[in-house]
Amino acid sequence: MENNPSISISNPHPSGVDIIQKTGLILFSVGLLLFLIASTGTGMKYPVLLLSLSIGLSVGGAFIYFFRKYLTKSAGVKNDQIWQNSLTSRGVFAWLFGIFLTGFYIVIYWFPSVLENLIRLMDPLSNLIRGNDSDQWFLYGTLYTLAIGVMGVKALLKYRHSNYQIIRTSSIIFFQLGFAYLIPAVLQLFNQPEFYFSYFWPLKYDYLFPSTVNYLTEQPGALGVFMVFWGAAMIFVATPILTYFYGKRWYCSWVCGCGGLANTAGDPFRQLSDKSLKAWKIERWMIYSVLVFIIITTSFLWINSYYNGSVFGNVSGPFANTYGFLIGAIFSGVIGVGFYPLMGTRVWCRFGCPMAAILGIQQRLFSRFRITTNGGQCISCGNCSTYCEMGIDVKAYAQKGQNIVRASCVGCGMCATVCPRGVLNLENGPLKGRVNDNPILIGNKEAKLNL
Amino acid sequence: MSKNIVIIGNGISGITCARHLRKLSKHRITVVSAETEYFFSRTALMYIYMGHMKFEHTKPYEDFFWEKNKIDLVKKFVNKVDTKNKLVLFSDGSSIGYDTLVLATGSKSNKFDWPGQDFKGVQGLYHLQDLENMEENTKGVSSTVIVGGGLIGIEMAEMLRSRNIAVTFLVREKNFWDNILPVEEAKMINRHIGEHHVDLRLETELKEIKGDSTGRVSSIFTNNGEEIPCQFVGLAVGVSPNIDFLKNSGIETDRGILVNEFFETNIPYIYAIGDCAQFKTPPNGRKPIEQVWYTGRMHGETLAKTICGQRSAYSPGHWFNSAKFFDIEYQTYGVINAQQKDSEESFYWEHSSGKINFRIVYDKKDKTITGINVFGFRLRHEVCDGWLTEKRTVDYVIEHLPKANFDPEFHKQYEPEIIERYNKQSGKSLKLKSRKGLLATFLK
Numbered sequence: 001m002e003n004n005p006s007i008s009i010s011n012p013h014p015s016g017v018d019i020i021q022k023t024g025l026i027l028f029s030v031g032l033l034l035f036l037i038a039s040t041g042t043g044m045k046y047p048v049l050l051l052s053l054s055i056g057l058s059v060g061g062a063f064i065y066f067f068r069k070y071l072t073k074s075a076g077v078k079n080d081q082i083w084q085n086s087l088t089s090r091g092v093f094a095w096l097f098g099i100f101l102t103g104f105y106i107v108i109y110w111f112p113s114v115l116e117n118l119i120r121l122m123d124p125l126s127n128l129i130r131g132n133d134s135d136q137w138f139l140y141g142t143l144y145t146l147a148i149g150v151m152g153v154k155a156l157l158k159y160r161h162s163n164y165q166i167i168r169t170s171s172i173i174f175f176q177l178g179f180a181y182l183i184p185a186v187l188q189l190f191n192q193p194e195f196y197f198s199y200f201w202p203l204k205y206d207y208l209f210p211s212t213v214n215y216l217t218e219q220p221g222a223l224g225v226f227m228v229f230w231g232a233a234m235i236f237v238a239t240p241i242l243t244y245f246y247g248k249r250w251y252c253s254w255v256c257g258c259g260g261l262a263n264t265a266g267d268p269f270r271q272l273s274d275k276s277l278k279a280w281k282i283e284r285w286m287i288y289s290v291l292v293f294i295i296i297t298t299s300f301l302w303i304n305s306y307y308n309g310s311v312f313g314n315v316s317g318p319f320a321n322t323y324g325f326l327i328g329a330i331f332s333g334v335i336g337v338g339f340y341p342l343m344g345t346r347v348w349c350r351f352g353c354p355m356a357a358i359l360g361i362q363q364r365l366f367s368r369f370r371i372t373t374n375g376g377q378c379i380s381c382g383n384c385s386t387y388c389e390m391g392i393d394v395k396a397y398a399q400k401g402q403n404i405v406r407a408s409c410v411g412c413g414m415c416a417t418v419c420p421r422g423v424l425n426l427e428n429g430p431l432k433g434r435v436n437d438n439p440i441l442i443g444n445k446e447a448k449l450n451l
Numbered sequence: 452m453s454k455n456i457v458i459i460g461n462g463i464s465g466i467t468c469a470r471h472l473r474k475l476s477k478h479r480i481t482v483v484s485a486e487t488e489y490f491f492s493r494t495a496l497m498y499i500y501m502g503h504m505k506f507e508h509t510k511p512y513e514d515f516f517w518e519k520n521k522i523d524l525v526k527k528f529v530n531k532v533d534t535k536n537k538l539v540l541f542s543d544g545s546s547i548g549y550d551t552l553v554l555a556t557g558s559k560s561n562k563f564d565w566p567g568q569d570f571k572g573v574q575g576l577y578h579l580q581d582l583e584n585m586e587e588n589t590k591g592v593s594s595t596v597i598v599g600g601g602l603i604g605i606e607m608a609e610m611l612r613s614r615n616i617a618v619t620f621l622v623r624e625k626n627f628w629d630n631i632l633p634v635e636e637a638k639m640i641n642r643h644i645g646e647h648h649v650d651l652r653l654e655t656e657l658k659e660i661k662g663d664s665t666g667r668v669s670s671i672f673t674n675n676g677e678e679i680p681c682q683f684v685g686l687a688v689g690v691s692p693n694i695d696f697l698k699n700s701g702i703e704t705d706r707g708i709l710v711n712e713f714f715e716t717n718i719p720y721i722y723a724i725g726d727c728a729q730f731k732t733p734p735n736g737r738k739p740i741e742q743v744w745y746t747g748r749m750h751g752e753t754l755a756k757t758i759c760g761q762r763s764a765y766s767p768g769h770w771f772n773s774a775k776f777f778d779i780e781y782q783t784y785g786v787i788n789a790q791q792k793d794s795e796e797s798f799y800w801e802h803s804s805g806k807i808n809f810r811i812v813y814d815k816k817d818k819t820i821t822g823i824n825v826f827g828f829r830l831r832h833e834v835c836d837g838w839l840t841e842k843r844t845v846d847y848v849i850e851h852l853p854k855a856n857f858d859p860e861f862h863k864q865y866e867p868e869i870i871e872r873y874n875k876q877s878g879k880s881l882k883l884k885s886r887k888g889l890l891a892t893f894l895k
Contacts, residue, residue, distance in 0.1 A: 016615065074643075074646050074647065074777070074778050075778065076777065076778030077503075077778070079501070079502070079503040080501050080502055080503070080613040080614075081501070081502035081613070081614075082502050082503060083499075083502045083503070083504060083505050084502040085502070089505075161778070162859060162862070163859070163860075163861035163862050163863065164859040164860050164861050164862065166861075167861050276513060277513060277515075372889065374829070374831060374832045374833075374857055375771070375831070375832020375833050375836065376745055376748075376771065376832060377745075377771070377773050377782070377832055379492060379494040379495070379744050379773075380463075380492040380494075380495075380509075380511040381492050381494050381495035381498060381504075381509065382492060382495055382498075382504055382508040382509045382510070382511070383495070383498060383503060383504065385508065386503070386504050386508045395511060396511075396512075399511060413859060416859050417859070418503075420775040420780065421773045421774075421775070421780070421782075422773065422780050422782055422829030422830075422857060425829075425857050425858075425859060426859065426860060427860075427888065427889040428888075428889065428890070429888075429889030429890055430889075430890070441748070442768065442771075442832050442833060442836050443745055443748075443749055443767065443768050443769075443771060444748075444749040444752050444753065444766070444767060444768060445766040445767065445768050
């Protein structure tokens, strides 16, 4: 950047990262460094100091960087350079980051002892809110919540021109912090079962397994019974009703923690989902197979439990373990999040999540939700499809003037947000006429042909 | 009887025509283009440069689409059309015969014989190749000049600003795009351009381009005698029909290929659609040459019917268009003249942010609306189109404005403020009579 014509002190043409952003990055890196130092065990003498410093500095530094980055620019779509940046376009850094994330999941699931020092670093916080020492899942939950919180704030800044995105992102942060982090922790503090009120069977598959139900109902007091009731009522009663009115978005992009991580920490990678027809075909096979798998697993367990093991003998137990290993751990965790930088953020939600499958069937068949398109205004630019995290080829519908009624749509609203021509809108309306297979593009009196 | 149809040009006009032909017939369809193998959205070129998308994302159909629909694609450069022998001649010496020929060759960027316009680093933006050149020409540059206050000019400015490259924007008119936009709207965009740190020079024209010893642009001179150092010049002073290859072909041309309302040229079985076509008698209220994505699409739709035996005159509905100026979206329905006609009155509302506005133009006598401009929020095409067809009055439209609101949920609604301003100016006391949203649209 030679020959910069600007002579003003506040350069109106900054070449990327300015001094304030650099300061933020330095603080962030120092925070990470302290975290690493703590993980060697040498810093275990000052756990409170190191924990608060490492988290404080990295979160504070990230905030400084993001506030400076976004608030110095006018509000609007901020997708510049996404496909030119190695990290967000499957370049070298994306591969490195993907391998790192995948490795982290493998370690936390199967080799937590490696992380012993980091887990111990969490003890002060764990004791404060849960009343007991940390374990690998508390470490994981804390990092997960931090990721949603920090990157959630980034999403709020990035999409601040859209109230839909602001409210939706706030909802995600609220449900993660409250329902998926603090409430389960406080329940433990009061010696109650650790329970996530924002996760339901079949996503949280063991919540309707006989073992969990028995465990909860045998708890003293009515809370355990309420938890079982809550879990069952949410999936069998509330889910169809809410999905009827608002589509699956009430859960997938407003409440669910998996979706929450995808829409915050994963937001820089949302464009990497595969939009091909082939991917859609694979998606339909896979997600419904997983749904069938978990329904069979759960049924086996219940039948077996009812007959005290006389029907399936020892088969149902290993069946459930297989589901837990293959689907619960490898699919939703290792691949679902580890592959963010390579396959996009909703790999699990799109190809695997049985909860999403149920919501999707309801959304496709009887929901008032649809994405409407705007007459003849589409210019086929492709922004909507590119930024659809679920891999829906949105423009294929928009350029025909057709409503988008798809099982997979999680209602994140990003297609409407990035559309430069005001063509897409998430709306709830009557069921009738919702699937308009033969729309007519407005503008031409002569063209009454349906394509 | 199956015809052999050749379409030259794989832009929105040619491709729409091909798709409709396939839907209506079993004719053999061949689409020729030297630009790209597959159809892409020209309007999305800017987003490739800005890194929002890669080229592959701008293709409206997956590559298998063409074979599946039996539309042959030929990537060759057309040198000539031999109308006598019904042949299209390619630059590689080969040729293809046709029964029916559709010319949908689009536009090329205007150049007005400025001294130095052929220096390296001086270019327009229309073709994919232009985008590739721009990528190359702007590598490492720090200051640039854009000439021409229209849609492509502001797009180029936005593209360059996305890479923090300094832009001086020369606009001949008093305000940005003010041959189309009324002055308030144009001024709003002036301000927004400034917000993005573009040095906007109104009423300034390009006089001369200077180069260095390597043949690359080094500065430009304006008509005010000012020299502006730069390493890149974007020429965005309009486009004209891309028809040079038709010289001596016998096909009648003026600025574009001359056609009647059936897109028929002077030679039987040869048609022209899209940017390159020029109507001898334009449809009511339309321009002889329509260089817009949407009209290209409509030309293609209509011509396909004619070729398939349902001879159809071009009969466009109400005019509409849209654009985006940096962060501000723009939609227009019906006709809004930059200079209001004597028979017209208009109501204008602007939000205190100075980035959102709304204008409605109506007939002075019977108060029926003729056009709507909206910046910074979104309207429903179907509703606006209906109002124009039904000849609704300005009062009616203002009262029912929420019905046309197409903004996402939770977005702030401006209709109460708009009707308040309208009441204040007109001395009326109208009240909003409909609600936003799909339910309201259905239930009235």
